[in-house]
Amino acid sequence: MSEQRRLDVLRAIVQDYVATSEPVGSKALLDRHQLGVSAATIRNDMAALEEEGLISAPHTSAGRVPTDAGYRRFVDQLGHMKPLSRSERVAIETFLQQAVDLDDIVDRTVRLLSSLTHQVAVMQYPSIGTATVRHIELVSLADTKVMVVLIMSTGRVEQRVLTIAHTADQLLSLRDVVNQAAEGRTRAHAADRLDAWAEQRRAGAKPDSHPDDSTPTSVGVIRDFLAEEREERVVMAGTSHLVRSGQDFPETIGPVLDALEEHVVLLRLLQQMEGDDVYVRIGGENAIDGFRTASIVSAPYTAGGIGVLGPTRMDYLTTIAAVRAVARYVSEILEQ
Template sequence: MSEDRRLHVLRAIVQDYVQTSEPVGSKALVERHQLGVSAATVRNDMALLEEEGLIHAPHTSAGRVPTDLGYRVFVDRLSEIKPLSRGERTAITQFLHGAVDLDDIVDRTVRLLASLTRQVAVVQYPSLTRSTVRHIELVPVGGPRVMVVLIVNTGRVEQRIVDTGRDLTTVDGEALVARVRTRINDVAAGVPFRVAATSLRTLVEEFPEGDRHVIESVVTALEEALVEEREERVVLAGQANLARSRGDFPRSIGPILEALEEHVVLLRLLGELSEDPEVVSVRIGHENPVSGLQSTSLVSVGYGTGNERVASLGVLGPTRMDYPTTMAAVRAVARYVSDILGDPRSN
């Protein structure tokens, strides 16, 4: 038997089952698809697919449904991810256009993904430890106090007000602030923050002893910003979409909802991706290490600036998922988000 024909039959079973949610029989396959063979031949092909563990009979009927392994073979044999339509691309652009800050970008992205795919959308906030410093601003706010503003390439903005112990309203004070601002940007701008933090600490010795408390206060504030933001976050939307697929879950959606509440679990799953932001990851059914998610599939991809992935996004839904369309939507949204983050004018 031709392996290509057998894969064609598997593809047809997956497509029909995703569309109808009903077990697929040989007669239906012959009627709906141009297989070029008889129903008897298709039955033989289905028997071999079942022996290989790619399909199974959910109950005593002539119909078959894909297994997790069957979905895996189907996804791995996709020749390419089909592009979104012009209307879908326009909708993404319009929905994400005009986001005012990182929180707005993440909020719009997760709602857009849930709407496009009708699944549960998951968006990870960019990790500060994997991001790059765009600029550090120092703004005197009266007397000895200065606002330290850290602007990251992902759009994140962190602010700290510190007491330098020195009057910065004088001519000498203003000149010192200007010098500190220049030197910290010389060292930090354009490099990963975890590297910049170490380099900033070396600047303290450059300054006269009487000025060191000012630079020390600024550097400490920047280090604190890094420590406080190491705990990464995810945002979800579309959990109600699970109710539409209630029949796809053999027990209930309860274990899935419980697993989704464990953000540490989601962060771990999203973190197990290729560093290449173009590679779409598909984790199917029992490939998920979390027991509560083994009746679901997670389609995810990284996003970032340039060639660096700083976070991930994706959707989670039943294994009976339209994989080509979902993969296309996830990848397209990630590309748009990366473009927004990479454009300084958008932050």
């Protein structure tokens, strides 16, 4: 029995079932695909695929549907990359480049990905832990009030009014100190460097190239701001697509919807990727119980993860291509 022919039959079954949601029989395969063999041969191939656990009969009809293992074999061995058309690539790039700020980039990304794949799209907000400080600006509001403007490498901008006694010259010196310590470093690393600077000053040692008029107290206030814990966020769009696919879940869609409500769960989902390319988890491969009847296609971008979630009866080729392309464009925009 030809292994390649059997895989061709599996590919045809996956493609037809994804397109029609109906179990696929040998006659339908003969009618729709140029397999070059008899109906009896196809039935034998289908029997072998069923014995391997790659397809199964949902009921007593002659049709078969892919199992989780069958989808996995399709993705790993048969799912040749389906490239996006030039018009699709241009549309993605144009839509994302029209964003006015970081929040708009994230919102546009999940809406775009959901629209392209007809699935639920999820995106980890640019990670605070891995982002680096681009610049810190200090703006005097009063003799003892300073607005600190923190600009991160992801484009995220934070503002905070802090109590810092200062003169104009002292504020300029303080800005030089904090930027020398922070620029190009994560918030945590920058906070550690400011700690070390303040400790040197308290010990009476003057660090090279640092001005005399910045005090450990002022540096400490900004250090505390940088060291504050920030909650990681996940943004989602397209839940309605999942609800419309409710019939594709074996029992109920409830556990999937419940899991989607838990942002900690979604963060775990996006952080479980392996390597730098698209990562596909199908049905029971998911460690999160609520997603064991779903498939997840995810990819890393500059400062986090992005992906889609839907039923195992998913158009994997289109979804993988869309997730990869959108993740790449988001990375390019954030790095500008």
